Amino acid sequence: MPKVTFIQPDGSAETVEIAEGLSVMEGAMEYGIPGILAQCGGGCSCSTCHCYVADEWVAALPAPADDESGLLEFAWEPKESSRLTCQIHITPELEGLILHVPEQQI
């Protein structure tokens, strides 16, 4: 299973294995990664699973759809690398993916 690393605002990191086909958000929930709330449960409706994708990984992900972009523009401190983790689906190519958890959601 591909490994994904979540880096918290204080610099602490946790690497977890997420099964292919699941979203990064679902993996984060399974391991209880702090700071990812995912209130809507993956419906692309709330923006509370926002993370920053590490610079070297941004290009590896398909571009966000408009509903995701619209939510991200108003997320807490959005950046070019912002994504909703419920919209990132795990594939073998994402082995080693690194994400930074924001200081807060919304």
Next chain:
Amino acid sequence: MPETTIIAGAGQAGGQTAISLRQAGYEGKIILCGAEGLPPYQRPPLSKKYLGGELERARLFLRPQSFYETQEIDLRPDSEVLAVDRAARKVTLEGGEVLSYDHLVLATGSRPRSLTIPGSELADIFYLRTLLDVDAIRGRMEAGRQLVVVGGGYIGLEVAATAKQAGLDVCVLEAAPRLLGRVTAPEMSEYYLEAHRSRGVDVRVHAAVSAFSGNHAIEVVECKGSDGLDERIPADMAVVGIGVSPATDLAEKAGLSCDDGISVDEHCRTSDAHIYAVGDCTRHPNPILGRRLRLESVQNAIEQAKTAAANIVGNPLRYEQIPWFWSDQFDLKLQMAGISEGYDAVVQRGSMEADDFALFYLREGLLIAVDAVNRPREFMACRKLLPERARIEPSRLEDESIPMQEMI
């Protein structure tokens, strides 16, 4: 002796309370008692992606089974709490076991209102609240069958949209003059009526269902139309979605203060300091809205759970949030924030014809709510604006040349 928290109800609010207690560093015993025989799972997808077969069952669960073991959460999905002895601080579980608590959290949820009319005991008449309800509905949903949905609220309309997309013939019967009458403005009701009709759903308002008939299973739904004439609508199955009632009986039997919901304060504490209540079952104060209300939403379930957990570990967190909701029907993603009740003006931005618009609700010039269809920016901007009690000129709100970012 370590302290014990018992959670009565293992839905989203109950499950989240257990999760949040451990996240907050709670070291006592946690006993999570459910009535559905399943670990906590997400309810919103039930009438959406799960009903449509787009989401596997395993992905509904909030946490894998192993989580409860590693976190030392004593999950008992088959042990409904039947009685509370407040003086002794004990609960009685289904099966008779008696357990002591230091803190009790009531997360009893809500129950579908039932329709008791002639024929309501026939087979293939369903309600939609639990995962098992949806499994039963899915088992009967086959293309070409005729589904009658009783009730034009969010659940009914989501079921109608999903079933239509699965190839069923769908008829929605709403007794009131308009769809979504309890929760939204006439403009939105009219929009959703047209949205469903244009996508092939037979929607009828002013249609009061008077009886179901059939031989063992439902065959016909009888209703009285606005013209007063009786109609007989053929049905292979029916789904009844006419609202829910808060499950307050346990709290009432225990003598806790209730008022169409278990009364709690801003810390989610009931009239007994050792007992909290969270989720659909509560009537709670909202300091931003300046009134008490009851909400049927996952945001409310999760955030009240976090509030109760924080207070149990000694952090006096208050629950104060702008309510938000969403509903997926066909290609329409509706996102709502705030409570529009009491508005005196509606401002539209975008185009209903293009299924791409937001309605802003104002009261005395203050923005109080938004309903946004395929408009995430308007929804998100309002989630930021609403707590600030923003005053925005209607002419600016409707002007598409001004980005929502500039209104914040």
